[in-house]
Amino acid sequence: MLKKIFVITITALTALLVFMLFALPASEKADVKFSENSFGVENIRIFDGEIILENYSLIVKDGVISQMGEDLKIPKNMQAYDGKGKTLLPGFIDSHTHIFGPALKDSLLFAVTTNFDMFTSAQTLTGMKTKRSGILETDESDLWSAGIMATAPGGHGTQYGIDIETLTRPEQASAWVTRRLAEGSDYIKLVYMPDRPNLASLDLETSSALIKAGHEQGVLVLAHISTLAAAQDMLNADVDGLVHIFADKPVTEEFAAQAAKDNVFIIPTLAVMASVAGENLGADILANQLATPYLTSAQKQGLATGFGRAWPGFDIDIALENTRKLHAAGVVILAGSDAPNPGTTHGASLHQEMALLVRAGLTPLEALHAATSATAAAFGIKDRGRIEVGMRADLIIVSGRPDENIAHSFTIDKIVKNGYVVQREKQKPIDAQASPELADPILGNFDKDINPSENLTTQGFAWSATDDRMANGKSEAKISHANLGADETGGALRVNAQVKSGFFFPWAGAYFGHPAQKAHNIAAYNTLSFQVRGTPGMYTAMIFTSGSVGAPPSQNFNITSDITSDWQTITLNMENFNGLNPKLFAGLAITAGPAPGVFDYEIDTVTLGK
Amino acid sequence: MQFLSLNAFFNECGAEILKAVRAPEYILPTLVLPVAFYALFAFAIPNSGVDSARYLLATYGVFAVMGPAIFGFGVGVANERDRGWLDLKRASPAPAASYIGAKIMVTLIFASLALIPIYLAAGFGADVTMARSAWFMLFGLHLLSVLPFIFIGLALGFSFGSNGAVAISNIVFLGMAALGGLWIPAFLFPSALQTFAANLPSFQLAEIALAIVGAPSQSGVDRMPMHNLTIVAIMTTILAGLAFWAWARQRN
């Protein structure tokens, strides 16, 4: 009886248990579910921020590197990648950018997972600290920022139309730094350019006070300089880092030794130096088939534009040589692109910066170090920049070996941000975007009024005044109809422009454009010609394209006559609008500037020609 | 002879089942309390999603098997020893293993009965979904979790009189549950308490269970269930030694 009780109990219970365990809801997957930002990589070369580890495996769990080793078992049900023949690196850190628009998105698509901004509006800083400390899925790279930079009234930095608080006296420094930190700035950047003739600058006392105030309030202070003498001043004032390599003179041994001893880091920004020096390196990126498919049209345009000419005092060879010497002396060199200055763009230009560092004499491994762990260390960031257990899973997998050939940094196979694989798709080929032909090659003859032909009006085009007040500049333009035109039968377009300093590239003039910036095709035309007369000076023609951000492709031309004299015919070759995509034409501006002054001029017979 | 032992074992099991079933005032709380607690924390408290229901299943399963093990052995053995029943058993040819074995078997039966409602509540009430293999592994682990607590119960049963054993068993039971992180996750404890928790078999078993259900590690370092298993094995061996020592000590 007792035995029977037991046998019945145990049989019934076993049956019940088996039934229950088979009835419980089972997931499709064979095993335990890992979060989406968990995965493993096997048999891969790893650049850990310092050295190469061959044949390694790595496990990322919940967005954090949780295990590394040579004989690591990837859990059965974890997403696993075979890394054979590939190299895994920390996500790149750009130590010098300016963030606006889609910069954080664009840079992430080129494996830059963290940006150190060196000047942007205070609003840009909103939410950046919360975002960078979380481990959420994102299509943007993380941001550290100086916020607005310290400069003198009228100094470098005041020309961009951003409302910035300038300062002139050392007593202002401490309160100024306090206000920046309250706005969210992570460090202080000051502009010290006392030796540039046409530009106001902070004096040495104020700069030194800023450095001291920054240190007292617990943050790094970086100085933008452009000459050896200025760099020496900042070094003596105990600055933490120098922004841009000076290219006026070769660096002295004493300077290099002092910088190394004081542990001052330098962000040479060679890409933008090359651009300022007239080297059109943006074209190299545009020609790189590993890069162009992933660039937006706005980025392509930015890469195609240059500073227009070689600026004096920027010798790229001296810049490279100074970088090499400083590096050889043991000074910490960081990779920073200074995008989106003309000729550069967010993300892609950091790869070019690494290549330039190699050109300056760093090994590819050292260039990678400069774009990863060195930057994190210099700014005291502890959760990224290395491939190490406990680090945030910001990493990239490339199919080449960038530690041997730096150009391989473009061979991006996978970008991982916070453990999530970033969707990286080729931009839609431009040919696929069908845009309508512009209805009339004659954009304006102004016979009766300032409106373009009926066909163009139907398409939505109109003439209007344009000036840099839209970019917080101070220039002003008015347009009106003038009765007497170049052909003496009809009228012309009269522009009264006042070009004033206040924006980096000030302008004021007339604009022919579509209100919604809708793209139109002008690929059939090779030239832009118009008749003009007015105040002598330098003028600029700019062509705007749909969806573009930043400086548009432009050409300068000069008016030599005056408003009462004969008309001049200006013919500009379309090819010389660098970076223009003619299928995306959205507008045309004929403006006075960038030199300040009062300009009165008339335009007639604006025509696209073949 | 083999048959004889098995026969004795089966009869012993039957007797233990009858004894347990005829004392519902003892057996019901150990079956009902765990599922009630689980339901409270997994459903009733707002903001608890499917994931928390899954993690709580891991820890409350360990909680559910602790009761039958600690009380069944601690209080049961102390009581039967008190009234001289154990002496009579030892004088009889009843194999010592069959007495302990039957108690283990009955503990497993009642542990299963305590687990079933929790599993059903998790799977069909809270929509917890896991791989079939994970369900089986988790249940297997929960059943095996009785082992260290059985030895604790035995050590208590051999060391205290029946009244003392009830009091001490309650303290051990509640302490193991609360400090082992079975009710509230251990990572929410102050760090000194966390260090202490790591010394409890309940904590180590919960860690293995959490690894099986795939709960993310809170410390950033990966869960290492094999590591926890080794610790549990060592703890169980020590507790078995302690139980044996308590048994040998009371014999004379």
Next chain:
Amino acid sequence: MSGNTENKISSDIIIYAKDLSKKFGDAIAVNSVSLSLAKGGITAILGENGAGKTTFIHACLGLTNPSSGTLSMFGQPPGSISVRRRTGSMLQDADLPDLLSPREHIELFASYYPDPLNIDVVIGMCKLTGFADKKYKKLSGGQKRRVQFALAVIGNPDLVFLDEPTTGLDTDTRKMLWDVVRQLAADGRTIILTTHYLEEADALADRIVVMHAGKIIADAPTPEIRSLAGGAVIKCVTALSIKAISVLPAVISVRRSGRFVEISTENQTSALQGLLMEDPNISELIVKKPSLEEAFERIVHDKEQE
């Protein structure tokens, strides 16, 4: 091989103890006890509470380890499985789990033994019919003792230990138990019972072992123990003085009891001869043999005199 000799012993010697001692701390419960017990019969271990009877039984059952000395059961160490299979026991302070019925208890114990008796037969034999399916906790004290007794015999054992089996039982139950014990002995089993009831030992035992303060002070067949007192009590009416009687041969003690004198003697014949010689007119003469109780008291008394 030495094992051969031991096996030979085991065939007829069931308990063999030599200089067996058991200490609990400083207290000596069993003090250098030597005892050899052959197969068959009923042996009573007689003694007051605390005399060491239960400790000795526990040692025989393997429940307690001796502090020193030798003890073997069936030629084996006590407590070994083969010994336990041939032994049934009823312990003095062993209560059974409350929630099982007598039948379930008996069934469980039956499963421990290789060749148990029929459960229903035992239930009938031990007079459990009528409450065999009640829960143990609902039984009366006498019923519980009967169930415990049933557990001692269900295994069809060669040797049965009964530790104070009838303590607290009513006369009827006691008599019933005695009958069963006699029946078991008649079947050839060896019965060892401890008791502090002389009457019980007298009524049941073939052999009596008297324990006092941990020691065996007497060990002999029951009639022999009874006659250990040797003499008798002579009761009569006489003119002789107490003093005159006490100097007669073989007289141990004299006392007056009303008009009678009572004379304890080692040798009734010599004492009577002496008495008749001094006073031929003695009347109402009675010669009385001593009871076991008197014998026991005397044995203990003598032991304490030493």
